Amino acid sequence: MNIVECTNVKKIYQQDKLEVRALNDVSLSIKKGDFIAIAGPSGSGKTTLLNIIGGLDVADSGRVLVDGNVLSTMSQTELATLRLRKVGFVFQAYNLILVLSALENVEFVMLLQGVPSSERRERAKAILDDVGLSDMYDRRPAELSGGQQQRVAVARAIVSNPSIVLADEPTANLDSKTGASLLEMMEHMNEKKHVTFIFSTHDKMVMNYAHRLVSLRDGQVVDDQVHER
Amino acid sequence: MYFRLGWRNIWRNPRRTLVIMTAVIIGVWSMIFLGSLMRGIADQMVRNGIATLTGHIQVHHNGYRNDPVIENSMTDPEAVETALKRSLPPDSRWSSRVRVNAIASNARHSSGVTLVGIDPQRETKISFIGGAVIQGRYMNPDSRNGIVVGKALVDKFKTKLGRKLVLMSRDTDGEIASRAFRIVGIFNAETEATEKRFVFVTLPAAQQMLKLEKGISEVSVTLSSQQEVHQVAHDLRAGLPSDKYEIHTWQELLPLVTAVLKMYDGFIYLWFLVVFIAMGFGIVNTILMAVFERIREFGLLNALGMKPGWIIREVLTESFFLLILGMLIGNSLGFLSFFALSGNGIDLSSLAAGMEYFGMSRVIYPIIQGKDVVMANLVVFILGLVVSLYPAVKAARFTPVEALAHT
Numbered sequence: 176m177n178i179v180e181c182t183n184v185k186k187i188y189q190q191d192k193l194e195v196r197a198l199n200d201v202s203l204s205i206k207k208g209d210f211i212a213i214a215g216p217s218g219s220g221k222t223t224l225l226n227i228i229g230g231l232d233v234a235d236s237g238r239v240l241v242d243g244n245v246l247s248t249m250s251q252t253e254l255a256t257l258r259l260r261k262v263g264f265v266f267q268a269y270n271l272i273l274v275l276s277a278l279e280n281v282e283f284v285m286l287l288q289g290v291p292s293s294e295r296r297e298r299a300k301a302i303l304d305d306v307g308l309s310d311m312y313d314r315r316p317a318e319l320s321g322g323q324q325q326r327v328a329v330a331r332a333i334v335s336n337p338s339i340v341l342a343d344e345p346t347a348n349l350d351s352k353t354g355a356s357l358l359e360m361m362e363h364m365n366e367k368k369h370v371t372f373i374f375s376t377h378d379k380m381v382m383n384y385a386h387r388l389v390s391l392r393d394g395q396v397v398d399d400q401v402h403e404r
Numbered sequence: 405m406y407f408r409l410g411w412r413n414i415w416r417n418p419r420r421t422l423v424i425m426t427a428v429i430i431g432v433w434s435m436i437f438l439g440s441l442m443r444g445i446a447d448q449m450v451r452n453g454i455a456t457l458t459g460h461i462q463v464h465h466n467g468y469r470n471d472p473v474i475e476n477s478m479t480d481p482e483a484v485e486t487a488l489k490r491s492l493p494p495d496s497r498w499s500s501r502v503r504v505n506a507i508a509s510n511a512r513h514s515s516g517v518t519l520v521g522i523d524p525q526r527e528t529k530i531s532f533i534g535g536a537v538i539q540g541r542y543m544n545p546d547s548r549n550g551i552v553v554g555k556a557l558v559d560k561f562k563t564k565l566g567r568k569l570v571l572m573s574r575d576t577d578g579e580i581a582s583r584a585f586r587i588v589g590i591f592n593a594e595t596e597a598t599e600k601r602f603v604f605v606t607l608p609a610a611q612q613m614l615k616l617e618k619g620i621s622e623v624s625v626t627l628s629s630q631q632e633v634h635q636v637a638h639d640l641r642a643g644l645p646s647d648k649y650e651i652h653t654w655q656e657l658l659p660l661v662t663a664v665l666k667m668y669d670g671f672i673y674l675w676f677l678v679v680f681i682a683m684g685f686g687i688v689n690t691i692l693m694a695v696f697e698r699i700r701e702f703g704l705l706n707a708l709g710m711k712p713g714w715i716i717r718e719v720l721t722e723s724f725f726l727l728i729l730g731m732l733i734g735n736s737l738g739f740l741s742f743f744a745l746s747g748n749g750i751d752l753s754s755l756a757a758g759m760e761y762f763g764m765s766r767v768i769y770p771i772i773q774g775k776d777v778v779m780a781n782l783v784v785f786i787l788g789l790v791v792s793l794y795p796a797v798k799a800a801r802f803t804p805v806e807a808l809a810h811t
Binding site: 226229231232251252255256258259260262264266270272273274275279282283284286287288331 | 405408409412413700701704706708709711712713714803805808
């Protein structure tokens with residue numbers, strides 16, 4: 176069953192008088208439970224594709240279906256609800272809320288979902304334990320290393336049981352050891368919880384971990400390989 | 405979590421938070437404190453007016469108010485007394501007076517004055533004169549030639565205690581009545597105009613001089629509560645024939661004060677609005693700065709699934725804290741200033757000459773009215789949140805992609 180279906184997706188950015196074709200007729204299907212990397216050089220359209228799948232950006236043409244929802248027909252509020260219920264994000268720059276502790280950052284999405292306080296706390300602690308941060312509940316982002324912050328970001332992304340986790344260059348700011356540990360953790364989550372992970376990356380290590388590798392160049396899919404697990 | 409997030413966010417930039425809080429504090433303080441001064445001025449005006457021979461209610465012969473000549477005196481004071489005893493609440497007080505325009509003169513000076521014949525014992529309980537004598541003595545009930553005059557008149561006439569003062573006025577026969585009095589007391593009043601205007605003799609002395617027999621010009625009534633004024637006036641009107649007597653409340657007797665009171669109400673609320681407009685710009689500007697500094701964060705919140713309405717709520721929560729903190733401190737300072745000055749008041753003697761034309765006192769005692777405090781806080785709180793909506797809506801309109809790309 177496909178959880179994401181992109182059909183003839185186009186996205187053009189206007190930079191001054193210059194037209195930049197970020198995505199040029201991209202069609203892509205992603206199955207539920209996939210662990211997929213979208214690779215390509217800078218400017219190939221990886222992040223744009225991820226943003227469009229996550230409802231952060233809107234395609235100029237084409238059709239994007241996420242867990243049965245046609246994104247082009249949805250309002251900003253409906254897209255926010257879709258992101259809240261079905262999509263988890265892991266950003267390159269972690270993007271944790273600076274004034275909240277690790278535990279509160281993980282709780283935050285559940286709070287928006289209306290999960291009761293006690294359950295929220297319990298689940299947040301459990302997921303932080305899973306990502307190896309059981310002794311750092313009360314630390315603020317500034318008191319965590321890059322790797323620890325990214326673990327909190329992953330915990331935040333998966334704690335609400337989304338259908339998809341979109342990770343935009345999640346290892347870009349991490350050393351290789353921390354990056355590998357993070358990828359192992361995400362792979363484990365993928366296997367344990369059957370969450371679909373979609374990475375944008377140009378990190379070889381991420382590409383090697385991915386079960387499927389889609390290559391983009393100049394806004395077009397130029398390769399699509401399934402790796403042996 | 406909204407409250408936790410809002411509270412922590414406002415302390416991310418303590419200096420900015422303190423700046424905006426200072427604006428709110430000064431705004432609320434000035435609304436409450438300056439409002440209390442204006443109320444104090446208005447209250448003093450009313451008190452002065454009432455104490456300066458007006459009282460809460462006055463009874464006159466029909467036509468006296470329009471033409472206060474001696475012919476319009478009340479010749480049958482017993483009928484009025486009977487009606488007063490029937491209509492007045494037990495703790496109220498009243499006094500009869502003769503009140504006519506006269507000329508006061510001594511060897512060197514003369515001046516127009518109001519001659520007031522009083523019952524010294526009754527008068528002391530209802531008007532300022534009983535406690536206002538600063539030199540000499542208050543009048544005895546049986547004093548035939550004693551006169552009590554204001555300090556400003558004494559200074560003007562360059563006279564002193566024990567000296568003679570001649571009063572001239574028209575008597576009931578239409579003839580000029582003249583009589584010499586000896587100054588037995590000098591009084592001090594809230595306003596210099598009062599000191600120059602009124603001279604007091606006993607009621608029998610005035611009646612004799614003006615050939616009034618038992619006649620009086622007015623009866624002044626004071627009540628224990630202002631709330632009773634209209635009911636008592638209504639009862640008196642019902643108890644006395646309207647073709648012979650007219651009854652006026654202090655609001656009718658002091659039209660200038662009544663008009664100024666109404667004007668003050670408008671001034672106070674206008675002042676609140678002016679202060680708020682100045683403060684409102686500060687609030688909008690500071691919150692807008694805070695929002696633009698955190699564009700990326702609002703993009704993140706949106707990306708995480710925070711709907712635009714929730715982002716608006718989040719920004720308003722921060723404003724809520726800033727306003728509540730500012731209001732708490734502003735109110736405290738307002739009340740502290742009030743308590744600090746409520747004992748001794750603010751002495752405006754240097755401005756008294758100009759102020760007394762409006763019946764204002766030399767010393768202003770601030771008065772806090774609950775409705776002003778509530779109004780000041782409501783203005784700041786509600787309008788503060790309303791103006792915060794602009795930056796809040798701005799924050800909610802950032803698209804996640806643009807906001808997250810913002811550096």
